[in-house]
Amino acid sequence: xxxxxxxxxxxxxxxxxxxxxxxxxxxxxxxxxxxxxxxxxxxxxxxxxxxxxxxxxxxxxxxxxxxxxxxxxxxxxxxxxxxxxxxxxxxxxxxxxxxxxxxxxxxxxxxxxxxxxxxxxxxxxxxxxxxxxxxxxxxxxxxxxxxxxxxxxxxxxx
Amino acid sequence: xxxxxxxxxxxxxxxxxxxxxxxxxxxxxxxxxxxxxxxxxxxxxxxxxxxxxxxxxxxxxxxxxxxxxxxxxxxxxxxxxxxxxxxxxxxxxxxxxxxxxxxxxxxxxxxxxxxxxxxxxxxxxxxxxxxxxxxxxxxxxxxxxxxxxxxxxxxxxx
Amino acid sequence: xxxxxxxxxxxxxxxxxxxxxxxxxxxxxxxxxxxxxxxxxxxxxxxxxxxxxxxxxxxxxxxxxxxxxxxxxxxxxxxxxxxxxxxxxxxxxxxxxxxxxxxxxxxxxxxxxxxxxxxxxxxxxxxxxxxxxxxxxxxxxxxxxxxxxxxxxxxxxx
Numbered sequence: 001x002x003x004x005x006x007x008x009x010x011x012x013x014x015x016x017x018x019x020x021x022x023x024x025x026x027x028x029x030x031x032x033x034x035x036x037x038x039x040x041x042x043x044x045x046x047x048x049x050x051x052x053x054x055x056x057x058x059x060x061x062x063x064x065x066x067x068x069x070x071x072x073x074x075x076x077x078x079x080x081x082x083x084x085x086x087x088x089x090x091x092x093x094x095x096x097x098x099x100x101x102x103x104x105x106x107x108x109x110x111x112x113x114x115x116x117x118x119x120x121x122x123x124x125x126x127x128x129x130x131x132x133x134x135x136x137x138x139x140x141x142x143x144x145x146x147x148x149x150x151x152x153x154x155x156x157x158x
Numbered sequence: 159x160x161x162x163x164x165x166x167x168x169x170x171x172x173x174x175x176x177x178x179x180x181x182x183x184x185x186x187x188x189x190x191x192x193x194x195x196x197x198x199x200x201x202x203x204x205x206x207x208x209x210x211x212x213x214x215x216x217x218x219x220x221x222x223x224x225x226x227x228x229x230x231x232x233x234x235x236x237x238x239x240x241x242x243x244x245x246x247x248x249x250x251x252x253x254x255x256x257x258x259x260x261x262x263x264x265x266x267x268x269x270x271x272x273x274x275x276x277x278x279x280x281x282x283x284x285x286x287x288x289x290x291x292x293x294x295x296x297x298x299x300x301x302x303x304x305x306x307x308x309x310x311x312x313x314x315x316x
Numbered sequence: 317x318x319x320x321x322x323x324x325x326x327x328x329x330x331x332x333x334x335x336x337x338x339x340x341x342x343x344x345x346x347x348x349x350x351x352x353x354x355x356x357x358x359x360x361x362x363x364x365x366x367x368x369x370x371x372x373x374x375x376x377x378x379x380x381x382x383x384x385x386x387x388x389x390x391x392x393x394x395x396x397x398x399x400x401x402x403x404x405x406x407x408x409x410x411x412x413x414x415x416x417x418x419x420x421x422x423x424x425x426x427x428x429x430x431x432x433x434x435x436x437x438x439x440x441x442x443x444x445x446x447x448x449x450x451x452x453x454x455x456x457x458x459x460x461x462x463x464x465x466x467x468x469x470x471x472x473x474x
Contacts, residue, residue, distance in 0.1 A: 003466055005462070008177075008314065010173075010174065010177055010316075011236075011237075012237055013237075015326075015356055015357075016326065018356075019324075019326055019355060019356060019473075022437065022458050023458060023461075023462065026457070026458035026459045026461075026462055027462055029459055030459055030462055030463070032462070039177060040173055040176075040177060041173075041236075041237050041238075058251075058254060060247055060250055060251050060254070061251065063247070064247070064251070067238070068238065078327075078357075079327075079328055079329075079357050080357075080383070080384065089376055089379070089380070090441070092376055093374070093376050093377065093380070093441050093442065093443065094441050096374060096376075097440045097441055099437065099440070099441055121180065121257065124255045124257070125248070125251050125252050125255055125257055126251065127251065141184070142180050142181060142184035143184045143187055143188055145181075145184075146163070146181065146184055146185055146188055146190070146312070147188070149312050150161055150311055150312065153466055154462070154465050154466065154471050155312050155313065155314060155471070156314070156324070156471060156472070156473040157177075157314040157315060157316050157473060158326075158473050166335075166472070168331075168332065168335055168474075169394075169395075170395055171395075197335060198331055198334075198335060199331075199394075199395050199396075216409070216412060218405055218408055218409050218412075219409065221405070222405070222409070225396070226396065279338065279415065282413045282415070283406070283409050283410050283413055283415055284409065285409065299342070300338050300339060300342035301342045301345055301346055303339075303342075304321070304339065304342055304343055304346055304348070304470070305346070307470050308319055308469055308470065313470050313471065313472060314472070315335075315472040315473060315474050
């Protein structure tokens with residue numbers, strides 16, 4: 001049976017999402033199964049920047065839709081962000097080394113068959129519609145995450 | 159034998175505590191055993207807002223007692239807190255969806271028999287007295303946490 | 317066979333590094349094997365404050381070398397840092413209880429035979445040279461970390 005990696009992505013920060021996606025891609029290179037469960041701010045990584053639905057949303061949910069980062073490239077750094085300057089610095093340093101961007105790693109994970117799950121409660125609270133996020137995202141409950149994590153060999157909360 | 163979830167709650171933030179307690183409650187719904195080990199800022203979640211002992215404390219410990227959040231509802235957000243406005247927003251969004259509050263989830267975990275452990279070293283450093291925190295909290299050392307985590311099927315650091 | 321603890325240290329914060337190193341030292345007391353894999357900001361903990369190489373570095377990498385904390389004692393707190401005041405407070409509170417400092421715990425972990433691994437991609441992006449960090453650090457890839465984590469009984473992302 002294949003080994004399995006289970007990642008709970010809670011944080012909505014560029015560098016933490018990068019860490020998660022590098023682990024996901026690396027695990028796939030080792031022919032492992034990979035599940036990523038996105039909860040709370042983690043869902044921001046999966047927003048489609050071209051889609052922002054406002055119908056059927058409360059005023060607060062619309063506000064959340066506008067204020068929160070729209071997808072991978074808009075996420076701030078968890079550290080030394082300096083109003084975005086630190087992030088620009090990191091991006092320049094990554095480019096110099098030909099390190100793929102966060103979007104590249106996300107695309108890689110999607111192509112390699114990483115399973116993407118979204119937390120139902122978080123979706124409800126933040127008011128995100130399934131259509132605003134990447135299409136393969138499957139919405140599940142926390143109990144489903146736990147069952148999947150129980151079948152995994154490594155579980156990390158990022 | 160029952161499956162077991164081990165959570166090390168390090169962070170003292172509303173949304174991360176919420177994630178931890180939702181997982182704890184969900185694991186109990188699956189009839190799993192659950193241990194939560196609270197260290198550093200994580201202890202703030204367990205403060206009883208009505209108790210703030212000042213005797214037998216150094217000046218710094220008293221200051222910590224006054225400045226640090228007093229229990230579940232005073233914890234800030236880890237992200238988009240905006241001096242508390244983001245948290246009010248989140249609370250309003252949770253209320254609209256009839257999502258229980260952090261205090262509700264904490265109460266649920268206590269009723270369902272989640273085991274609450276506090277880190278002895280953190281208690282000493284921060285100057286918290288056992289009487290200032292929830293009564294069922296058992297104070298243990300990091301080695302005890304590790305022994306308990308070794309018996310668990312999922313271990314997360316939150 | 318010995319039980320094993322695997323820590324992925326992503327954060328570059330004093331309190332989180334302290335949590336990681338206390339766990340590492342405690343696991344060694346229990347005669348466990350311990351691997352610490354330092355990625356991104358986590359590498360800052362391992363900087364030798366007396367070494368800051370500037371040759372063979374881009375302008376941005378030099379800037380990173382100057383701006384980012386130099387080793388254990390310069391790391392900020394993750395919470396209530398208050399421009400360093402919170403950290404001074406924590407240090408004073410630790411001293412009063414005769415709690416070892418972060419540097420002491422780091423030294424302890426090194427003496428007890430904890431394995432130190434650094435993330436190759438992070439080293440490249442941040443521009444750190446092996447000579448600027450603690451000498452026993454072994455540079456490995458994310459896939460190597462995963463293989464090591466698969467052999468561990470507890471895996472945490474800090």
